[in-house]
Amino acid sequence: MKSLRYAGLLVNTTPGLEDVTAGEVSEILKDVRITLKIRPYGLQGKVLAQGDLTPDHGHVLVRRSRSAERVILLLGLSRIGRLMQDLEALYKFTYSLPFEDMITPFSRVAVRAQREGRHEYTSLDVARVVGQAILDKIKGVYGIRPAVDLRSPTIVIYAEVIGENVLLGIDLAKGVGLHERGYRAFVHPAALRPTVAYALLRVSGIREGDMILDPMCGSGTILIEAALAFKRVRLYGMDINEEYLKGAMKSARKAGVGHRILFKVGNARYLEEEFPNADFDRVITNPPYGVRMRPRDIKSLYRGLIRGSYNILKEGGSLTLLTTRHRLAKRMANEVGFSLAHERSIYLGGLYPRVLVFSK
Ligand SMILES: C[S@@+](CC[C@H](N)C(=O)[O-])C[C@H]1O[C@@H](n2cnc3c(N)ncnc32)[C@H](O)[C@@H]1O
Known part of the structure; x- marks a missing residue:
């Protein structure tokens, strides 16, 4: 050359x-x-x-x-x-x-x-x-x-x-943004950028073999990125909205990783019931910021999600959240016994959400 x-x-x-x-x-x-x-x-x-x-x-x-x-x-x-x-x-x-x-x-x-x-x-x-x-x-x-x-x-x-x-x-990509992965078969109203989803995986310190859950997975971006980047992780996705899950499955199939992710409809407020006897290495999720929710409801959602995550994680496991509600999340995580291992703010869609990693 x-x-x-x-x-x-x-x-x-x-x-x-x-x-x-x-x-x-x-x-x-x-x-x-x-x-x-x-x-x-x-x-x-x-x-x-x-x-x-x-x-x-x-x-x-x-x-x-x-x-x-x-x-x-x-x-x-x-x-x-x-x-x-x-x-x-x-x-x-x-x-x-x-x-x-x-x-x-x-x-x-x-x-x-x-x-x-x-x-x-x-x-x-x-x-x-x-x-x-x-x-x-x-x-x-x-x-x-x-x-x-x-x-x-x-x-x-x-x-x-x-x-x-x-x-x-x-x-060098001729003007095409590299976040355009080409696997989106469905448009979720609050889909995460695949590039950011992948960064969350890196910040979480994922290792091959890990068992990973995104309990509010929407269109499944975090899980699809995990399946594409890691050959031997075991992946579970849940969302309360069945339509989003159908979309997530379509996208996962389009990405060629449909067989690698287990999806189910369920409520992230009740993780112990949704995943009895589970022993996850990582819970990684991008929960709603609660802009259109009553303060009481967002609090109880975060409380349920964080407490439940603690209970379904193995000792040494971690919970990664991307959220603008970082104060609330840190308070609740502290209450249940998590320790804050990592925190950073990023600039995304005109907001400054934080990446928080809590370890058990
Ligand atoms: C910000 S979106 C996640 C977007 C996702 N990361 C993606 O890339 O498509 C938050 C998701 O939380 C889901 N959700 C809200 N409340 C829930 C609950 N109680 N249990 C499970 N999922 C819930 C919503 O349906 C929505 O899909």
């Missing part, structure tokens, strides 16, 4: 899970000499891998990473002003980058731009200026301009302006 002049591989993830993704990246690229920067330049939700890397390593990450949202072949990172006139510097900076190493006149190019912060310009302006600079550059190098193709591009340019930082590169 032609050696390239680029800044590294930029891996985008859910803010708050950067270290989890960095751990995964270093496992996947364990034979490569790399250094990993978590939140480079203070950028949330980013991990930057640098070292003996080629674009092929980026493609390996696209195929194998389960917590990453995007993998970008980063060609340049710079500072940018917030005024309309600063777009001129953006044009020059884009032009200076070696896009011609990756794009030929036969490429079909699209630019996907994102912007966060206060600027006079919009993300459309960013896309227009970056696109223009790249087309001009390729024409300058090869004498022919590549085609712009927003529908089925062969190269997707990634441009992101965050405050006064600008990041430019190539989206």
